[in-house]
Amino acid sequence: MARARISDVAAAAGVSVTTVSLVMNDVESRISEETRERVRAAARAIGYAPSSVARGLRTQQTRTVGLISDEIATTPFAGDMLAGAQDAARESGYLVFLIDTGRDRAIEADAIRALVAQQVDALIYACMWHQVVPAPADLPAGTVFLDCRPANGGFRSVVPDDRAGGAAAVRELVAAGHRRIAYLDTDDAPIASELRRQGYVEVLTDAGIPIDPALHVHGETTARGGRAAAEQLLDLPEEQRPTAIFCFNDRMAVGVYTAAHHRALEIPRDLSVVGYDDQQLVAAEQDPPLTTIALPHYDMGRWAMEVALGVRAEGDEDATHLMECPVIRRDSVGPPPAQVAKPNRRRASHNTERPQPAASDR
Amino acid sequence: MARARISDVAAAAGVSVTTVSLVMNDVESRISEETRERVRAAARAIGYAPSSVARGLRTQQTRTVGLISDEIATTPFAGDMLAGAQDAARESGYLVFLIDTGRDRAIEADAIRALVAQQVDALIYACMWHQVVPAPADLPAGTVFLDCRPANGGFRSVVPDDRAGGAAAVRELVAAGHRRIAYLDTDDAPIASELRRQGYVEVLTDAGIPIDPALHVHGETTARGGRAAAEQLLDLPEEQRPTAIFCFNDRMAVGVYTAAHHRALEIPRDLSVVGYDDQQLVAAEQDPPLTTIALPHYDMGRWAMEVALGVRAEGDEDATHLMECPVIRRDSVGPPPAQVAKPNRRRASHNTERPQPAASDR
């Protein structure tokens, strides 16, 4: 059975297609209530639903949006960003085309072409982590960049406020009384890592704490990388060793946990740790649960969609919106250990012994 | 500047719109090469791209697919499934509309309506974990179910072969020499857990190992849940205690690791563990890396899309395709500990002491 058309409804209701269109779209009240009801009944009876394609052709508005992203599959952050964008789209009655390019510029170019051919009403260009990217050619004006900024401007964008996030993380540690605070950094994410470093420096400076280059180490953004970098920190002579570590991300923080455990250091008693990302299945599931800075993926996704659809007015055509990264307080931050207590309690260097736990399991 | 239309190209090239259409669609060779080139040049010059909307209206084929999913945001599995579906769609020149319903039946109904109105050529109904679901009303015939099965049949579907997966996991353990193998199960995922249990029972039976109900415990599908269930197992009297645990999923396996560590049990020396899911950022990042069964998300996504688009012929209109779950061998499985060696090496019951490791770290 073929789809019902508007003319079928018109015939069934004994009215013109104009009338049907008018009542289906709830336009004006010039149609009598009686006719409206008759039309609606006819539509229901034959299972009529207007064709968005025909409507799109006629009105030149498709009520669809394109969302081009670099790599959804491999990242755990995509979900929230998509959810925010989707929710905003749905609320405004838009459908979203999702295309994952896998960072392939050719696929990306095809995607833009296809989306333009589909006459999407808006376009969002999303990255799965905060970066500055060369804008692809032929991107329609009005495209919104999500979790990335176009290298040469020209488009609106929304990214996390990583500087403020880094500052918030370090402030958390300073407030707990720490003064030897390390930044366990990475080279894998230049933009974010530099901004967070700026926040780190800013807060330490404000607190009158000198910046110690030895407390700034780098690693890969994995648990393994975090562990290796943490070892460097924990190998430092006791008086220089950090009492707290701010990690570029949660995965690296997991590596810090591992390094600490292997030296019988208890968190947060002997070492405080703050992560970044509030990554699901990672941060909250640590033992103890990790205090971290959340990346506002859902909010960024929603913001981008609202701006793209014109639901949210953003004056500047070329502005970057910074989204706040909230502190998620859990149990990995405590006061620094007493400075010169029980000299032999914590060893001068890591060794191979497993410690006796302080208390029995039961 | 408004979009160029086909008539603009025709005018610019000095030919009819038919000719332009014919060359743009590479139809027949009845157009002379010279004309073709002239048309292409004109199209390029004015930046013409055919409108998919107009074409869709005319041909009644939109080359779009709808993908309705229950909850992308909260699951780490969505990515691969989407990637598989996307890749297949792209290869066939289709664009995909993605709608996440968040398990809201009203949103789901709206989504189906909207997608039908958009005249998508195919529809995929996806769940983020293997389950049997009541098929929503008004689902177009030919819809493919991804990672779930319709309660009353009537649609094609693809799900992981969890029975075979469970069997493979346990076979791995039996092959390593274990005979006291526990199944750390859950009540949170009825379909998958039951199928995996069947695989577990089947392999034990084949190996002539009696099923011990005490070795079948349940917990929530989290690290915490896994740990609690593992405690039950490890509290068993020594002669009954399992030497290997097959966990419903990787997160629960993490809980097993924690429970083991707290009792100074080393993996795999004292206890072998197999997980399920091969969850990114979880399984591979454990210490030691977790041997597990992978869920074939990418392949299922691709299969569903190919069947939905008719690229892959599937005879039966009402069949469930079982996708193999491969074993991912890492380092959490070893032979069972020697039965009666060094009486005091492993304690008769768990106690609170941490052991001295067998060998030094360096």
Next chain:
DNA sequence: TTGAAAGCGCTAACAA
């Protein structure tokens, strides 16, 4: 309060 008809941009049957 309602209807006739043009036209959105394209494809494809048919004519030349």
Next chain:
DNA sequence: TTGTTAGCGCTTTCAA
């Protein structure tokens, strides 16, 4: 080898 034209299903102007 190329062109004319009807029509996909809808919205909307204009007329009645």
